[in-house]
Amino acid sequence: MSAEQGRVLVVDDEVLNRTLISTDLQEAGFQVALAENGDDALMGLRAQEFDVVLLDLSMPGMDGLEVLKRMKADPRLQHLPVIVLATIDEMDRVVQCVERGATDHLSKPFNPVLLHARIHAALADRRLHEQEELYRQDLERRVWEKTQDVQRSYERLQRALDGTVHALSSVVEMRDPYTAGHQQRVTVLACAIAQEMHLPDDQIEGIRVAGLLHDIGKICVPAEILSKPGRIQETEFNIIKGHPRVGHDILAKISFPWPVARFVLQHHEAMDGSG
Structure with a gap:
């Protein structure tokens, strides 16, 4: 993560919402990119790295739930935190998003302080996942190295055993x-x-x-x-x-x-x- 607060992709089909959120987050130190529909969002996610996604639930064409499904099906995107933006009467669909792996949700209209808090919490989860992934990779590397050490030790012992067996066999045949x-x-x-x-x-x-x-x-x-x-x-x-x-x-x-x-x-x- 860079010196800024984090990299946020805002996905919303309404220009006013995108502008308000983008301005607020940039003033708070976040790097912000915008997408006006689901297709643009997926294209942007595959083109560059982000730390969190603010995803509007109701959009024409590919809605937020479908975007979330496709993100969770992509190994490169499935661990990226997603905060769903929805109106109060869309709670049933919000529940579906949470069941599909959404990190959190915000009800429209939302308080900027609450928005920042939710983003920071999502970023903390992402950092934790990144640390866990680095630990897993390091553990796998160490296990692989130890396995190679054991394999080399076994091969040395096998060669020593073979040499001993042949030496004993040769002693008998010499006599x-x-x-x-x-x-x-x-x-x-x-x-x-x-x-x-x-x-x-x-x-x-x-x-x-x-x-x-x-x-x-x-x-x-x-x-x-x-x-x-x-x-x-x-x-x-x-x-x-x-x-x-x-x-x-x-x-x-x-x-x-x-x-x-x-x-x-x-x-x-x-x-x-x-x-």
């Missing part, structure tokens, strides 16, 4: 060169089956992580057994068979968003639960 690439192949196959079953993306991600880590328990199997050429002994095989339990115990201490440790524990079970 067991005979099965190098095995965990990646199992992962690709398991994820392909999960996609074919139309499982949710989040569940498929859990299967991917479990696939990459399913042999992590082999880290506790002596390297000479893992890399031993030829047939291994029964005692050595029994040590290898314990790697799902070892893997489970290692991963159970990590708070994955999926039951990775349980996947690892069960990855050598048969369909009937044996194994």
Whole structure:
């Protein structure tokens, strides 16, 4: 709002009324524009900014009620304060205007002091709405920024998790060169089956992580057994068979968003639960 009291559009089909109101408001420090009918009013409202509208209810052609309806249907004008000017016998239509969103009304003939008071009250409502709108926009901006921060943090954590998972998987394959690439192949196959079953993306991600880590328990199997050429002994095989339990115990201490440790524990079970 400028240094003047405010910008007022006066809409009235009678020249005398427009002149009297305009003169009074200009002397009080308001910027005033005039419109003699509803069409001119809507054209002026869309061409420049106003702080309040004084709207005559009874006009030929498009009356004040129709102008108000069109203003409330326009997102750019719907919050603009409207004070309806009407005679005492038009109260039923004034009520309709208030129900349609008019800010206030004045009965003709009106007292200039009361006119100024009503305008100042309407301007105060407008300033309050503008402040609320600025606060809403600022709040939306802050929420968006925080959301972006959270998203970036999540992506960093996701990259760290992926790096950790691949590092653990690589440790196992470095100790067991005979099965190098095995965990990646199992992962690709398991994820392909999960996609074919139309499982949710989040569940498929859990299967991917479990696939990459399913042999992590082999880290506790002596390297000479893992890399031993030829047939291994029964005692050595029994040590290898314990790697799902070892893997489970290692991963159970990590708070994955999926039951990775349980996947690892069960990855050598048969369909009937044996194994």
